[in-house]
Amino acid sequence: MENTAPSTNVIEVLSLTRRYGALIAVDHLNFSVASGTTFGLLGPNGAGKSTLIKMLTTLLPPSEGTAKISGFDLVQHPELVRKKIGYVSQMLSADGDLTGYENLLISAKLYGMPRSERSTRIAQALEFMDLAHVSGKLVGQYSGGMIRRLEIAQSMLHRPSVLFMDEPSVGLDPSAKRSVWERIGELRREFGTTILMTTHDMEEADHLCDMVAVMHRGVLAAMDTPAALKAQVGAEASLDDVFIHFTGAAISEGGELKDVARTRITSQRLG
């Protein structure tokens, strides 16, 4: 079951497809992500980004194709894939009715962490994310930036090889956003974690990502380093220009009602 062959690609997406009736949300995608890098997925609402992340995190079975995460096949061994990944959803998945410490404790137990290991890792995670002083408070009383940091701490507690982040900075003020970016950068440096993130924030993609793919109507319209993509579009081009060039739409356009509603709910909860 374990892929022992040496590979620098920790994510390999192989003709991955998802259909909803006649609609093809993700259309035979093929790409790979090198170990230890941060991969940004851009695209308008409805492009298929969230469907792709749902499949890669085993929340949604593919209609066709597969992917390998840390060498494990997504379709054949989803339970092994789950041991290797962490997930920060666009919605605020930290439980507001529990304290920060309790959120981490429950996560640690779900990952089968024994008592001896739990206390050390939780203490370290709280310190690392600068949350130790509020660990006993209910998460419902946290600021948006603190909740996001707690979620990243939760998703990293078991030291996953790959971290999936769905719009990690949506709804955050500039200062909280910077703080979250710093922590993401530190995680990469400390653990060599491979990160696959979706974002609508071009500054975020530029700041954090080694590679960027622009997704449009279920396929990858472009994929390269941010610098190379900008160079393709023009000498003075920004990632905003890249986005518009490859999708033919401004960022603020489009989006299904449910996508917009979800983003608004997240923003409201972040205060």
Next chain:
Amino acid sequence: MSLAHESHLNVWAEPFPGANYLRQTMAVAEADIRKLIHDPVELFTRMVQPVLWLLIFGQVFNRARAIPTGGISYLDFMAPGILAQSVLFGAIFYGISLIWERDLGIVQKYLVSPAPRSTLVLGRAISSTVRSLCQMVFVYLLSYILHIQLRFGIFALAGVVLSVMLGSAIFSTFSLIIACLVKSRERFMGIGQVLTMPLFFASNAIYPLSLMPAWLRVVSKVNPLSYQVDALRTLMIVGSTTSFGLGKDFLMQFVAFAVVVVVATKLYPTIVI
């Protein structure tokens, strides 16, 4: 602060086979129980319904003496039915929390963890039993005040605890199934209300099977609530006799629980699709 020296492996030896499964199941239950400790208001609001049934409905029908109760007072006959009812009413709406947590992204977090799906279902069933046991303590107190002829033997009490836990686990897991099928809070509330009364009235909770028309008796005999009530009545009330036999009562409850757990485990991941 450097954490890089730590092992990146996340596989830990189990102290005994199944330890991880148990830990994951209890983690799901623990999350819910901790929330209940932070905000226990729900436990108090749940006390209203049994008070109304026992103090108003029970007192009136106790005087009417219109229902054959096998030599015990109607209030004695009814008290186990009201305990079962309060367990049922509490558990049948339990699934709405799954829809709520799905909307917040919390369920997704559990589903991407390596915890087997059955632990997510069993953990929720266990947490629902904690609420029901609190109900049980309250109904016993109320029954004692109303001079209902309670049995306090250790085996009788243990049997009542087991039956309350099983009943709660069955109906809360059934509620998860409904949540996974209907997926929205509005639809869930509608279906929950439609199901609750038929489950209650098509059982022996407030009248014996002998009073029912033949067709209702058939429905009642496939309703797990009837077996829970029969077990509770036999174990809770002095002088009460069993209709089905205690062995069959518990067997049917265990079978019903096994069935709903298997179905809920299959459906659980679909709540996020």
